[in-house]
């Protein structure tokens with residue numbers, strides 16, 4: 001199985017083991033959750049128009065960063081790239097993250113989709 005690679009969102013270079021992490025900023029998560037609550041108050045009820053849906057707050061991105069490229073010094077929540085090298089690692093972390101009430105506020109789903117796509121294109 002191919003090792004999963006992580007490129008730094010700041011400098012673009014690949015991140016070696018113990019040189020960086022994949023993280024999401026909890027401060028942004030809290031802002032996003034507040035914006036989602038406000039959206040539900042503005043547009044109550046189960047069905048919504050496309051324009052209402054288009055106003056739904058974007059999820060907070062997970063970013064891969066070198067330790068030296070991260071101005072926050074790894075503000076939580078951060079997972080070392082050495083712990084995210086295989087599909088099994090991703091599954092293990094996803095199971096842990098699913099216990100977090102804030103996971104839906106982030107784009108973890110998109111991270112998984114992207115890594116799955118990269119693995120498929122590299123095996124062709």
Ligand SMILES: [Zn+2]
Pocket residue numbers: 008009010011012013065066069
């Ligand atoms: Zn970097």
